[in-house]
Amino acid sequence: MGTAISSDGKELYVSTGRGNTVAIIDTAKNAVATTIPVGNRAWxxxxxxxxSKLYTANGASNDVSVVDLKSRKELHRIKVGDGPWGIAVVTAVK
Incomplete structure (x- = not known):
């Protein structure tokens, strides 16, 4: 499973693996604010x-979920190869 934190540190995003969700944790309250359904086995x-967007590699459904953090909803699932496990977002440099 993986984690990411917002730039202001107010929210922690945690993939739940077999739970097929991303949990959004309010770091001030140390509590789960909400969960967002994503693909199978989000790692x-x-x-x-x-x-503004969060991406999850979903190993069992062979896809990547794109989540809009403002609406707290999954926007798309992108089919990829078998068993995606990790993911990275890199900014292009010109």
Missing amino acids: GIALDPSG
């Missing part, structure tokens, strides 16, 4: 540079 997790 790897990464934030985009703007902090």
